[in-house]
Amino acid sequence: MSDRRRRIVIDDEDDYGSKGSSQKSNGKRGAPSSSQSHSSGSQKRVMRDVDDDYSDQDGHAPKTIRVTTVGSKVHDILPEDFERFVKDTVRLAIFSSHSEAATVKRDDIKALLGTHTRLYDTVFERAQERLRKVFGMEMAELTTKGRSGKNEEKGTKTYILRNTLPLDLLGSESLDWDGQLEDQGLLMVILSFIMVREGVIFESHLKEHFRRLKLTEEGSDIDKKMDMFMKRRYIEKSKMEYLDDSGEKIEMEVRWGARARAEIPEENVVRFIEEIFGPEAPKTLRESIVKASNIKIKATRDNDVDGADAAENGAPGSSSNAIHL
């Protein structure tokens, strides 16, 4: 990352601070409040509130900011335009999270940039900062894992919004999940079964678990729920052919889907299982789960319960994650 690029980010911190007041007093809008002492080359960088009528600002010609992208290419762009790109990206991410797929594609973001697609990386990064700061969320790329599960994860250029706030805050009873809790519980149960079998389970075995949990009784909509989880990419199914003593067999395998991998840290599933066991859990439960799952998280639970989340989503104390009210 170039030095210059980082500095743009710092500049804008000042700009947020002055935003509230500058928006109300229209007359002063455009005062170069954050430009003092930050000059890049011969260009003075002025960040202003975005407004369509900015160009008649005191009769001066519009000033541009200079954005250095990877490869040290320099682009001059109006600060208003740059801010607009960042804003539109954030808005697109928020709106998309309400669609059925809940995803936003890289190409859709690029389409917002028009002829400035080279700014993509910078805009994306700035949009991430705004999302974390204002919404406690960030865009996470969905990955493909390949059928065997052994292939390297590949990016799909598709993003979902995921939470960056500490888990404990979400568990607060102030939130009414509107009946979604039931589905979430079921999903966590399914993900748990998959995880403790090193990431893959035969669908027939999963159904056997459902039967024992009395989820398959008359009038049950478990199949519909499974389809919904698949559609939302929380789980994936694939066909598996194999030979055993009785000949060739075909089974469906169920794995975590791209969205589960991006959204749900394994630590959360471990904690979920621990919670289900409750106070009667054997002392070695956590260790057993981690071992069975073959995952790389701490086998012992220490006092810092948020530690694992922090590693996953950015430390709670870091400026990008904390909410400054």
Added chain:
Amino acid sequence: MAFVPDSPFDQDDFTDFINTVNDSLGSLEFEIRRAQDEDNGDKILALTNTNEQTIAQVATGYSPLELEYFKHLLDAIVTADDELYCISSTAAVNEASKLKNKENKSLQLTKAGAEDLLSRFVQDKWLIKSKKGALSLSTRTLLELQSFLKEAYEEQMQECTLCMEIITKGQRCNVAACAARLHQHCAKTYFANMNNPTCPSCRSPWDGKTLIGLAPNVEAPHTIRRR
């Protein structure tokens, strides 16, 4: 998702809190707006998109044709005769065949397609459908399209005399020339300690039986009549 405070809290602190959040949201053209549900008086907070010039496809997940249909329905509902602020589902479906594009050609929205779309509007809480099939504006629509409605339908949109917010369901003054309108929940508050309720504006007796919006359990007219 709703925010349900589980303990009494300080209203002023809460307002400060919302204002602080809105300071951050404002730079992204979002705002948390507060309202009361016109049907049951429930207090509601909603994250709204303040960039109303683009009731955009991306913001709503609807195609341009579907948005066109929505605007059409919005128009029929807002301009409904006798301050009904609603239309029947039958009338809404019939409206679909009247959709025209800019070149004045009919748009392809079948009856079945219109019915599906209507249930999506209801499911996504843009419209409310009564048990008798009457379609009216939801709190979501009133909040998100606030400025649009006030500007585009300056004549038709009315304000509650007490809370000054848009009103499409509630009570109105018996005197035809009087502009007093009250939400049901606002009327309850306002008349709470009055033995002989009188109009807050013209002081004539107020019986609370003359309504704005459709009375519950009544069917909306099957044809659209505009004011």
